[in-house]
Amino acid sequence: MNIEKSNIAKLPTKHGNFKIKAYKDDYQEHLAIMSEDFEKIEVPYVRIHSECLTGDALGSLKCDCQEQLNLALDFIAKNGGLVIYHKQEGRNIGLFNKVNAYSLQDLGRNTIEANLELGFKEDERDYSIIGYILEDLGVKKLKLITNNPKKIEYVESLGIQIVERIPAIIEANKYNEKYLATKKEQMGHLL
Ligand SMILES: Nc1nc2c(ncn2[C@@H]2O[C@H](COP(=O)(O)OP(=O)(O)OP(=O)(O)O)[C@@H](O)[C@H]2O)c(=O)[nH]1
Numbered sequence: 001m002n003i004e005k006s007n008i009a010k011l012p013t014k015h016g017n018f019k020i021k022a023y024k025d026d027y028q029e030h031l032a033i034m035s036e037d038f039e040k041i042e043v044p045y046v047r048i049h050s051e052c053l054t055g056d057a058l059g060s061l062k063c064d065c066q067e068q069l070n071l072a073l074d075f076i077a078k079n080g081g082l083v084i085y086h087k088q089e090g091r092n093i094g095l096f097n098k099v100n101a102y103s104l105q106d107l108g109r110n111t112i113e114a115n116l117e118l119g120f121k122e123d124e125r126d127y128s129i130i131g132y133i134l135e136d137l138g139v140k141k142l143k144l145i146t147n148n149p150k151k152i153e154y155v156e157s158l159g160i161q162i163v164e165r166i167p168a169i170i171e172a173n174k175y176n177e178k179y180l181a182t183k184k185e186q187m188g189h190l191l
């Protein structure tokens, strides 16, 4: 895979001041969002955030993405570390297909059934760019903010030690309780 790296730029936000670096692979553009003191931290907190335009930008209540992103940015600004914004929308089926999956969910399918009915696996994400970014930024040990066992497995497969796992648990609402229950019961999420 051909990967390009950008220069580093400052990014002041509501959550705090960060530095950002972009990565471009054959399919998507991703972002590393680092706390200002990132280089000085031996064991950074790391959050791998999968893109969710409907949640992250529009504040959709069908998932927990925006709240998880806000929580991670606040936490990293305060405690030091890195948020990787992994641009694999809709568990990597893309925005167009995610809207069709949501339409099937309106008819009663759960998040897994909707993906399968559209001809996708329940989760199409590929984390290989994450390994590249962690290596590029010199991360050898980390504290991972996630509930997703697949992300834990992937980071461990890189030979990177997860010193601690920090849960990213958001309170359910009436629109996302079925989604969160499916993640817990059928996708093994540590909720
Ligand atoms: N295909 C599909 N993707 C969805 C749906 N709801 C959310 N997503 C996508 O799922 C991804 C987020 O996955 P989550 O399961 O919330 O969280 P996670 O990243 O697997 O795990 P955590 O690290 O614990 O948050 C984003 O890319 C969302 O766009 C859905 O119903 N269908």
Ligand SMILES: [Zn+2]
Binding pocket: 052, 054, 055, 056, 062, 063, 064, 065, 066
């Ligand atoms: Zn979401």
